Amino acid sequence: MYRYASVVCCLCFAIAFQLSHGTSVTVKDKDNNTCLFANLMINFTVSYEVAGNESATVTFGLPDDVTTNGSTCDNTSSTLKLNFGKGFSWSVNFTTNGKLYKADTITFTYNLNDTTVFPNSVVNDTATVTAKPQIPDIDIDTCYSCNSKETLEADVVNQTLWKVLIQAFVSNDSISENITSCAADLPNTTTVAPITNATTSTPVTNSSTAPPPTTTPTLPTPTAGKYSIKPDENSTACLIANFGLRINVKKIEMNFEPNGTTVSGSCGVNSSQLVLTSSSMTITLTFANDTKKFHLHALNITGKTSSGVEFSEVNTNLSLWEAAVGSSYMCNKEQNYTITSQLTLYTFDLQVQPFGVKKGVFSTAEDCQPDDVDSFIVPVAVGVSLLVLILIVLLAYFIVRKRNMGSTYESL
Ligand SMILES: *[C@@H]1O[C@H](CO)[C@@H](O)[C@H](O)[C@H]1NC(C)=O
Ligand SMILES: *[C@@H]1O[C@H](CO)[C@@H](O)[C@H](O)[C@H]1NC(C)=O
Ligand SMILES: *[C@@H]1O[C@H](CO)[C@@H](O)[C@H](O)[C@H]1NC(C)=O
Ligand SMILES: *[C@@H]1O[C@H](CO)[C@@H](O)[C@H](O)[C@H]1NC(C)=O
Ligand SMILES: *[C@@H]1O[C@H](CO)[C@@H](O)[C@H](O)[C@H]1NC(C)=O
Ligand SMILES: *[C@@H]1O[C@H](CO)[C@@H](O)[C@H](O)[C@H]1NC(C)=O
Ligand SMILES: *[C@@H]1O[C@H](CO)[C@@H](O)[C@H](O)[C@H]1NC(C)=O
Ligand SMILES: *[C@@H]1O[C@H](CO)[C@@H](O)[C@H](O)[C@H]1NC(C)=O
Ligand SMILES: *[C@@H]1O[C@H](CO)[C@@H](O)[C@H](O)[C@H]1NC(C)=O
Ligand SMILES: *[C@@H]1O[C@H](CO)[C@@H](O)[C@H](O)[C@H]1NC(C)=O
Ligand SMILES: *[C@@H]1O[C@H](CO)[C@@H](O)[C@H](O)[C@H]1NC(C)=O
Ligand SMILES: *[C@@H]1O[C@H](CO)[C@@H](O)[C@H](O)[C@H]1NC(C)=O
Numbered sequence: 538m539y540r541y542a543s544v545v546c547c548l549c550f551a552i553a554f555q556l557s558h559g560t561s562v563t564v565k566d567k568d569n570n571t572c573l574f575a576n577l578m579i580n581f582t583v584s585y586e587v588a589g590n591e592s593a594t595v596t597f598g599l600p601d602d603v604t605t606n607g608s609t610c611d612n613t614s615s616t617l618k619l620n621f622g623k624g625f626s627w628s629v630n631f632t633t634n635g636k637l638y639k640a641d642t643i644t645f646t647y648n649l650n651d652t653t654v655f656p657n658s659v660v661n662d663t664a665t666v667t668a669k670p671q672i673p674d675i676d677i678d679t680c681y682s683c684n685s686k687e688t689l690e691a692d693v694v695n696q697t698l699w700k701v702l703i704q705a706f707v708s709n710d711s712i713s714e715n716i717t718s719c720a721a722d723l724p725n726t727t728t729v730a731p732i733t734n735a736t737t738s739t740p741v742t743n744s745s746t747a748p749p750p751t752t753t754p755t756l757p758t759p760t761a762g763k764y765s766i767k768p769d770e771n772s773t774a775c776l777i778a779n780f781g782l783r784i785n786v787k788k789i790e791m792n793f794e795p796n797g798t799t800v801s802g803s804c805g806v807n808s809s810q811l812v813l814t815s816s817s818m819t820i821t822l823t824f825a826n827d828t829k830k831f832h833l834h835a836l837n838i839t840g841k842t843s844s845g846v847e848f849s850e851v852n853t854n855l856s857l858w859e860a861a862v863g864s865s866y867m868c869n870k871e872q873n874y875t876i877t878s879q880l881t882l883y884t885f886d887l888q889v890q891p892f893g894v895k896k897g898v899f900s901t902a903e904d905c906q907p908d909d910v911d912s913f914i915v916p917v918a919v920g921v922s923l924l925v926l927i928l929i930v931l932l933a934y935f936i937v938r939k940r941n942m943g944s945t946y947e948s949l
Contacts, residue, residue, distance in 0.1 A: 564615075566610045675705075775894050791842060793818065861903065
C-alpha cells in the first residue's frame with residue numbers, strides 16, 4: 538500500500554521534472570513509513586592500475602537495479618546507501634537541525650576484483666573514496682532538485698550526478714511537492730551570485746517563493762513549430778501558424794518545445810483559437826476577425842517552470858499581429874511583446890493566418906515593420922552607393938576634361 542503510494546508519487550515527480558530515467562529508491566523507517574526518497578543518475582569515472590605500471594580509466598553508470606540495505610533513518614541523521622553490482626555501493630548521509638537538512642559526505646566503494654568492470658586490474662580488493670557533495674542546505678519538507686550536471690572529483694574517481702531529486706527526513710509518509718532547486722538549475726545564478734562563496738548561497742527555497750531577479754540567460758533560439766487546425770478530419774487547415782516561442786515569466790526564461798506538443802483549437806467566423814500544450818505549459822491564442830482585419834486578441838499561458846514555479850498569465854485585450862483577413866501576418870525577426878507585468882513573449886520566424894485559409898497554405902503575407910525595414914535598407918543602401926559611384930565617376934570625368942582643356946589652351 539505504502540509502496541504503491543510512493544511509486545505513484547515518484548511517477549508524478551518523474552513526469553513533473555522529466556526524470557523519466559534514473560535510479561529511484563525509497564527507504565522506510567521502522568514504522569514502515571517512507572523516510573528517504575531519491576531519484577538520480579550518476580556516472581562514475583574510475584582510474585585504476587593495470588599491469589605494466591599503467592593506469593586505465595573506465596566510466597560506468599549507477600544501474601537502475603540497486604538495493605538500499607544499510608540505509609538508515611532517524612530523527613536527526615539518515616543515510617542513503619545504494620548497493621549494486623559485485624560489492625559496489627554509493628552512500629550519502631544527511632543531517633538536520635529541524636529546519637534545514639544537508640548532505641554531509643558521499644562515500645563510494647568499488648570492487649577492483651570485478652574484472653568485467655575493471656579488466657586487468659592489478660589490485661584485487663575494494664577501494665573507497667569520499668567526496669563532499671556540493672548540495673546546499675535544504676529546507677526541511679522540501680525535495681532537493683538538480684537537473685544540471687554536477688561533478689565531484691575525489692582522487693581517482695570522478696562522480697557526475699544529474700537529474701537528482703532527493704528528499705531526506707520525509708514526514709507523514711509523503712514526498713513533498715515543494716522543491717529546493719540547485720543554483721545551477723536557476724537561469725541567473727552565475728551573474729547574480731554574490732561575491733561571497735557561491736557554494737554557500739542557498740537558492741530558491743520553495744515553489745511559491747519568488748525567483749531571484751533576472752539577467753539575460755543564454756537560451757538557444759527556440760525551435761520553430763508548425764501548427765494547424767482543421768475544421769474536420771478530411772478538410773484542409775482553417776488556421777495555420779508557424780513560430781518559435783520563448784517566454785519570460787516571473788523573470789524565468791523558457792523556450793516552448795514544439796516536439797510532443799498537442800494542438801487543438803477552433804475556427805470561427807469572428808474568432809479562432811489555437812491551443813498548444815507542451816510538457817511544461819499550455820498556451821491559448823485567440824484571434825479576432827473585425828470584418829476587414831484580424832489580430833491576436835487574447836493570450837493565456839499557464840504552466841510550471843523546471844524549478845517548479847507555477848504561472849498563469851492572461852491578457853484578453855491585445856491587438857498584436859494585425860493583418861487583413863484573407864492574408865497572413867509574418868514576422869521573421871525576433872520580436873518581444875509585453876503581455877502582462879509578469880509575462881513577456883518572444884517570437885521567432887512567425888507566420889500566422891487564423892482566418893480565410895485557402896487550400897491549407899498561407900495566403901500573401903503582411904510583413905511586420907522590422908522585416909520591412911530590413912528589406913528596405915539593403916536596396917536603399919545599394920542605391921545610395923550606386924549614386925555616389927556615379928557622382929564620383931562624373932566628377933572625375935569633368936576634372937580630367939577640364940584639365941585636358943586647360944592644357945590644350947596652354948599648348949596653344
Ligand atoms: C611506476 O611509476 C611510478 C611513477 O609513475 C614510478 O615512480 C615507479 O617507480 C614505477 N614502478 C615501476 C615498477 O615501474
Ligand atoms: C554517462 O556515461 C555514459 C557511458 O558509460 C555516457 O554515454 C554518458 O554520456 C554519460 N553521461 C553523462 C551525463 O556524463
Ligand atoms: C586476487 O583474487 C584472487 C581471487 O579472487 C586470488 O586468488 C588472488 O590470490 C588474489 N591476488 C592477490 C594479489 O591478492
Ligand atoms: C576527473 O576530472 C578532472 C577534471 O576534469 C580530470 O583532470 C581527472 O583526470 C578526472 N579523473 C578521472 C579519474 O577521470
Ligand atoms: C509547500 O509550501 C507551501 C507554502 O509554504 C505550503 O503551504 C505547503 O503546505 C507546502 N506543501 C507541502 C507538500 O509541503
Ligand atoms: C517556503 O516553505 C516554507 C515551509 O516549507 C514556508 O514556511 C515558507 O512560507 C515558504 N515560503 C514562501 C515564500 O511561501
Ligand atoms: C471524410 O472522411 C470520412 C471518414 O472519416 C469518409 O467516410 C468520407 O468519405 C470522407 N469524405 C471525403 C469527401 O473525403
Ligand atoms: C521528438 O521527440 C521524440 C521522442 O521524444 C524523438 O524521438 C524525436 O527525435 C524528436 N524530434 C525532434 C525533431 O527533436
Ligand atoms: C470576418 O468577419 C466578417 C464580419 O463578421 C465576415 O463577413 C467574414 O466572413 C469573416 N471572415 C472570415 C474569413 O471568417
Ligand atoms: C460576427 O460578428 C458580426 C458583427 O460583429 C455579427 O453580426 C455576427 O452574428 C457574428 N457571427 C458569429 C458567428 O458570431
Ligand atoms: C487560461 O487557461 C487556464 C488553463 O488552460 C484556464 O483555467 C483559465 O480559465 C484560462 N483563463 C482565461 C481567462 O481564459
Ligand atoms: C524588445 O525589442 C526591442 C526592439 O524591438 C529591443 O530594443 C528590446 O531590447 C527588446 N527587449 C528585450 C527584453 O529583448
